[in-house]
Structure formats: C-alpha cells, structure tokens
Amino acid sequence: MDWQVLENPERLYKEFRFRDFREALAFADRVGALAEEKGHHPRLTVEWGRVTVEWWTHTKGGVTERDREMARLTDGLYVP
Numbered sequence: 001m002d003w004q005v006l007e008n009p010e011r012l013y014k015e016f017r018f019r020d021f022r023e024a025l026a027f028a029d030r031v032g033a034l035a036e037e038k039g040h041h042p043r044l045t046v047e048w049g050r051v052t053v054e055w056w057t058h059t060k061g062g063v064t065e066r067d068r069e070m071a072r073l074t075d076g077l078y079v080p
C-alpha cells in the first residue's frame with residue numbers, strides 16, 4: 001500500500017506493519033529522529049504490530065513537497 005491522501009487536514013497517511021510492539025516502537029523512534037533532524041514532524045500512532053504515520057505541513061494546512069520528501073525518507077526507514 002502506498003501513501004494515501006486523507007482530508008481535514010489534507011495529509012499523507014501510511015500504515016507500517018511489524019512483528020510486535022517493540023519493533024513498531026523502534027521504527028517510530030527512527031522516524032522521530034528523522035523528524036528532529038529535518039525539523040518537520042509527523043503524527044505517529046504506535047500500536048502492537050503497527051505504526052501509522054501522517055505527514056502534513058501545519059502552517060499550510062495541507063501537503064507540501066516537504067511532506068512528500070519526508071514520506072519518501074520514512075519508507076527508507078522501514079525494514080520489515
């Protein structure tokens with residue numbers, strides 16, 4: 001599944017699957033480190049075996065090129 005575009009606010013959304021909670025949390029931590037490095041921060045929802053990542057630009061109220069780039073980099077952090 002690729003990134004979906006959700007509305008209110010317009011945002012990029014993707015679900016990543018893992019074997020357990022620990023692996024999900026480790027992925028969320030890598031995405032968090034990327035966010036800090038880039039100064040752009042996602043909504044992260046961590047559950048057992050699943051992390052949902054949502055990217056949008058708060059100041060624009062929607063998706064920008066920066067969010068598309070962050071989504072691409074997020075994919076690179078996923079090691080199933």
Ligand SMILES: C[C@H](O)[C@H](O)[C@H]1CNC2=NC(N)=NC(=O)C2=N1
Pocket residue numbers: 039040041042055056057058059060
């Ligand atoms: C001051 C700081 O750079 C801004 O508040 C940044 C922080 N991270 C952010 N992250 C996201 N996703 N959108 C923003 O508009 C945003 N703004």
